[in-house]
Amino acid sequence: MDGITEILNETWKFIVLFLNDNIPLIVGSVKAVVIAVAIMSVVPLLVWLERRLMGRFQVRLGPNRVGPFGLGQPLADTVKLLFKESIVQSSADKFLFHLAPAIVVFTAIVGFAVIPFGAPFEVFGQTIEMWGANVNSGILFVFAISGMGIYGMVLAGLASNNKYSLMGGLRSSAQMISYELTLGLSALSIIVLTGSLNLVDMVKAQETIPFILVQPLAFLLFYIAGVAETNRAPFDLPEAEQELVAGFHTEYTGMKFAMFFMGEYINMVTMSALVTLLFLGGWNAYGLPVWPIVAFALKVGFLLCVFIWLRSTFPRIRYDRLMTFGWKVLLPLCLLNLLITGIWKVI
Amino acid sequence: MEIATLFDFALDTVIFVVGVTAVLASLGVILCSSPIYSALYLIGHMICLALLFLLYNAEFLAVVQIIVYAGAVMILFLFIIALLGGKKEVQENTFHRAMAFGFVFILLGELYLSATVGPTQQIRGEIPAELFGTAKAIGLELFSKHIVAFELASGLLLVAAVGVICLAKFSFVPLRRRAR
Incomplete structure (x- = not known):
């Protein structure tokens, strides 16, 4: 008996010692869980917001039957999608078919991990930083992870064994590679201005004025490329309903179908957060009497509404026009902007 | 422990x-x-x-x-x-199988070589420890010591890109544009 109690005591001591020595580890784990859960529960709300706003933009009511303001609608939709039968057609590549939506959601959530959303504060003698991880090359990390997200769509197209899916997958890969260049180059002008790849440093550099006033062209280019990168209308060519049924997710049903949408909406939030951090001053409130995190959330919310606004305003552009626009208009403008920024910085 | x-x-x-x-x-x-x-x-x-x-x-x-x-x-x-x-x-080609076996033997030989040569060592440069692995350290190194090689390599890549475009694109007359 004594032996066992001794071992238990030793183990308990070890655990206490371990926890005392590794408070950052615990704080980090808690933050990771909180961020992941928060970002996933934003998705149904965003779907509701999109449907309501789209309804208003198109002079109709939108969902308003389930609960107050139709707020129960996302809940009902989620339950419906969870209980739907999951169909995998026999000619599909089973493994890749299941892997593709997982990649989309995984990369979307991981991409948000490096987004800082508030100034650090102190609790119980511990400085709590409002970000999942402060990576030194944070902006590059976001681009790298969003680049991995393309695989989800391409693999969905490849694995479905369906012409429309394949076309959608090909379109998404070509489109996202093309617009990633514009995205990276317009962010590069901000990197040149701040001299850092770190997102927190970028926000700190905007304490007096946001970079949208210094770099309006870069902001415009970044936002356009961001809309294209998240496959939102008017750049939703990979899932163009009139041409491709539903593009790369034609064959998906139930929760796997919903996972593609989850990925898309999380990417929307990440992209809005990135625009806020790079151009709108992050959590700097510029004199408004709100908490930093509220200022950040308000800016991101506004940008999300602009995403929805764009969708209900513009028609989808033709595929060859999309490529021409990306390579012959946006990219030269980006390079020109970068050149001017570089010259201005050196002088 | x-x-x-x-x-x-x-x-x-x-x-x-x-x-x-x-x-x-x-x-x-x-x-x-x-x-x-x-x-x-x-x-x-x-x-x-x-x-x-x-x-x-x-x-x-x-x-x-x-x-x-x-x-x-x-x-x-x-x-x-x-x-x-x-x-x-x-898979049916026996020649490929023979190649594969040859490859395995070469691999084993290389393993033996690397085992006899001894452990690898870290390269020690004059980069300060706090800069190690950051974009700044790599930029400083690339654009000061290796600037000529770096620019030459970028020129080489540009030549390759232009060559590919020449091979792929300009061998046929472009189609007449469709009515807008």
């Missing part, structure tokens, strides 16, 4: 696991008969390499590895496979 040694042990274990995964993935590239899966194994291998860079504190290198190789190069591979239709290859 001391906590510090426990952490070192955990780090070593992680590095070992990632390394073994990288080797297994690269074996998958050459042993898999379906081109899509081969490409996927290659992507897995590259992600493992990026993780190894990350575990050795070369953060910038890891991110660039993912952006350039896993993100841009491999997506083009998949693109081509999707366009050509990835059919499984049927």
Whole structure:
């Protein structure tokens, strides 16, 4: 008996010692869980917001039957999608078919991990930083992870064994590679201005004025490329309903179908957060009497509404026009902007 | 057990696991008969390499590895496979088998060589410790010491790009534009 109690005591001591020595580890784990859960529960709300706003933009009511303001609608939709039968057609590549939506959601959530959303504060003698991880090359990390997200769509197209899916997958890969260049180059002008790849440093550099006033062209280019990168209308060519049924997710049903949408909406939030951090001053409130995190959330919310606004305003552009626009208009403008920024910085 | 040694042990274990995964993935590239899966194994291998860079504190290198190789190069591979239709290859050629056996023997020979040469050593430069692995250190190194080689390499890549466009594009008369 004594032996066992001794071992238990030793183990308990070890655990206490371990926890005392590794408070950052615990704080980090808690933050990771909180961020992941928060970002996933934003998705149904965003779907509701999109449907309501789209309804208003198109002079109709939108969902308003389930609960107050139709707020129960996302809940009902989620339950419906969870209980739907999951169909995998026999000619599909089973493994890749299941892997593709997982990649989309995984990369979307991981991409948000490096987004800082508030100034650090102190609790119980511990400085709590409002970000999942402060990576030194944070902006590059976001681009790298969003680049991995393309695989989800391409693999969905490849694995479905369906012409429309394949076309959608090909379109998404070509489109996202093309617009990633514009995205990276317009962010590069901000990197040149701040001299850092770190997102927190970028926000700190905007304490007096946001970079949208210094770099309006870069902001415009970044936002356009961001809309294209998240496959939102008017750049939703990979899932163009009139041409491709539903593009790369034609064959998906139930929760796997919903996972593609989850990925898309999380990417929307990440992209809005990135625009806020790079151009709108992050959590700097510029004199408004709100908490930093509220200022950040308000800016991101506004940008999300602009995403929805764009969708209900513009028609989808033709595929060859999309490529021409990306390579012959946006990219030269980006390079020109970068050149001017570089010259201005050196002088 | 001391906590510090426990952490070192955990780090070593992680590095070992990632390394073994990288080797297994690269074996998958050459042993898999379906081109899509081969490409996927290659992507897995590259992600493992990026993780190894990350575990050795070369953060910038890891991110660039993912952006350039896993993100841009491999997506083009998949693109081509999707366009050509990835059919499984049927193995029948005995010559290829002989080649494979030769390859295995060469591999073993190389293993023997690397075992006899001894352990590898870290390269020690004059980069300060706090800059190690950051974009700044790499930029300082590339644009001061190796500027000529760097610019020459970029010129070479430009020549290759222009050459590819010449080969692919300008051999036929462009089609008449459709009415707008």
